[in-house]
Amino acid sequence: MKLLHINFLSFFLLDFASSLDYLVNSRICSSHECKLTSKRILENLDSSVDPCDDFYLFSCGGFKFNNKIPEKNDMIESLDLVVKELNMKSKGLLMDDTLLSHGSKTVRKVKEMYDDCMNDDDIHVYSVVEEILVEKLLKLNDQLNTNNISSTFKQIQGIQLEATRLRGLLHLKKEDQCDFIFEDKFPYVFDRLFIDKYSVVEDVDAARHLFDSIKTTIEQDTEIDWVSQKSLNSIQKGLRRTRYNIGFPDWILEDDQLDREYRGGSKHKEWGMNIRQVNAEFRWGFKGIKADKQEITVPVGILSRHMFNSNVPSHVNYGAAGFVSGHELSHGVQFWIKRVEKDTVHEKEMCIQGQLEEVVEPQTGLSYLNARLVSAEAVADVAAINASFNSWMKTRDHESLPGLSAFTPEQLFFISFANIWCFNAKDDRIRKELSTPSDHPFNYHRVIISVINSPDFSNAFHCKPTSKMNPLQKCIVW
Numbered sequence: 001m002k003l004l005h006i007n008f009l010s011f012f013l014l015d016f017a018s019s020l021d022y023l024v025n026s027r028i029c030s031s032h033e034c035k036l037t038s039k040r041i042l043e044n045l046d047s048s049v050d051p052c053d054d055f056y057l058f059s060c061g062g063f064k065f066n067n068k069i070p071e072k073n074d075m076i077e078s079l080d081l082v083v084k085e086l087n088m089k090s091k092g093l094l095m096d097d098t099l100l101s102h103g104s105k106t107v108r109k110v111k112e113m114y115d116d117c118m119n120d121d122d123i124h125v126y127s128v129v130e131e132i133l134v135e136k137l138l139k140l141n142d143q144l145n146t147n148n149i150s151s152t153f154k155q156i157q158g159i160q161l162e163a164t165r166l167r168g169l170l171h172l173k174k175e176d177q178c179d180f181i182f183e184d185k186f187p188y189v190f191d192r193l194f195i196d197k198y199s200v201v202e203d204v205d206a207a208r209h210l211f212d213s214i215k216t217t218i219e220q221d222t223e224i225d226w227v228s229q230k231s232l233n234s235i236q237k238g239l240r241r242t243r244y245n246i247g248f249p250d251w252i253l254e255d256d257q258l259d260r261e262y263r264g265g266s267k268h269k270e271w272g273m274n275i276r277q278v279n280a281e282f283r284w285g286f287k288g289i290k291a292d293k294q295e296i297t298v299p300v301g302i303l304s305r306h307m308f309n310s311n312v313p314s315h316v317n318y319g320a321a322g323f324v325s326g327h328e329l330s331h332g333v334q335f336w337i338k339r340v341e342k343d344t345v346h347e348k349e350m351c352i353q354g355q356l357e358e359v360v361e362p363q364t365g366l367s368y369l370n371a372r373l374v375s376a377e378a379v380a381d382v383a384a385i386n387a388s389f390n391s392w393m394k395t396r397d398h399e400s401l402p403g404l405s406a407f408t409p410e411q412l413f414f415i416s417f418a419n420i421w422c423f424n425a426k427d428d429r430i431r432k433e434l435s436t437p438s439d440h441p442f443n444y445h446r447v448i449i450s451v452i453n454s455p456d457f458s459n460a461f462h463c464k465p466t467s468k469m470n471p472l473q474k475c476i477v478w
């Protein structure tokens with residue numbers, strides 16, 4: 001109840017606090033986006049917890065009181081809210097009648113066909129949806145890679161969720177069914193309409209700048225004491241040869257190129273994922289890219305609200321989108337070091353694995369029995385928070401957020417990072433995550449492992465060397 005009280009009071013005091021802030025500090029951001037960001041951070045914050053004792057509970061303790069677990073689900077997390085908003089924004093994009101005079105012939109044609117779909121009898125639309133569903137369900141089954149037992153649980157879970165979502169489409173309104181058909185057949189048209197409608201170009205330009213600054217930090221600051229000259233050369237070469245897909249492919253904004261894409265014979269390189277997906281990846285040796293070339297994709301989906309916004313102070317963006325960019329770049333660094341000296345990377349993973357197994361998740365009192373399978377991802381997290389923080393420090397602004405001026409920008413950087421991982425989960429789900437780990441560490445562990453290995457975090461919150469979030473034994477990554 002105490003939390004509810006604090007959160008209610010935070011809402012109520014937000015405007016009052018921000019006007020008070022102005023009296024004492026003129027560098028408080030006043031944009032609408034800043035107010036929304038403050039509201040979200042205050043809702044999640046539990047100020048009764050000492051940040052040096054449990055930084056996850058301090059930053060995210062309030063999340064579960066404001067975000068109930070949806071029926072038929074066992075968890076909700078911050079990123080689900082980003083997905084929900086993106087899905088809402090992707091709906092009805094073809095309803096706009098001005099598209100009939102759009103500069104792209106493809107968009108005009110798709111709009112005409114969409115109108116036909118909306119006027120068509122239900123049985124025909126239903127059968128097209130069904131056809132696409134069968135195709136997608138078969139594809140999902142093909143994707144199941146049972147060679148890797150560790151990730152099988154997560155894959156099955158993901159496939160089951162997607163299958164339920166897809167089957168649910170058969171019962172949707174006509175508009176949603178038509179959206180589904182056209183999004184499946186003309187994804188780039190949807191991407192283009194999304195970019196135009198929500199004017200994301202400016203934000204994406206700024207996010208590309210943020211990404212480049214983190215890349216430069218990794219390029220210039222990776223110290224020779226931590227890695228050998230051989231590894232350093234491999235990192236430099238890798239960074240140069242990687243293809244970076246940030247935001248969306250620029251050709252989508254050109255009408256003639258969009259038309260050419262659907263006329264056939266296009267030379268555009270496909271991205272590894274849809275640009276409205278809330279995800280990011282580092283990949284190598286795949287179709288269209290030579291084995292010695294790599295690609296990092298951070299699409300507009302994961303750069304949207306909560307993660308990046310040009311109208312909020314830089315510490316919010318570097319803490320969230322900066323961390324994600326740093327994480328993918330760090331996968332690159334892992335890959336490039338591994339190519340020349342496997343043992344260095346293995347050593348870092350072993351160090352983090354030991355720490356992961358000691359962290360006790362407070363809701364269940366459980367910890368990992370064996371965290372080997374998630375240690376590589378945790379190494380990327382630890383490296384990412386360092387790279388993003390160091391990069392932000394080079395250009396840091398001193399702006400603060402309304403109602404949060406009691407925190408320094410350094411503290412808000414870390415709070416913004418933790419906010420990506422807030423969750424509300426049933427005990428069973430947490431138990432499964434910890435007993436059959438695959439891929440990334442559980443949300444709670446992602447926050448704790450990242451901050452306990454960051455001296456910048458301890459400095460920002462003045463954590464004593466004896467506190468839980470500032471252990472003497474740190475795993476130094478790169």
Ligand SMILES: [Zn+2]
Pocket residue numbers: 327331377380
């Ligand atoms: Zn990763």
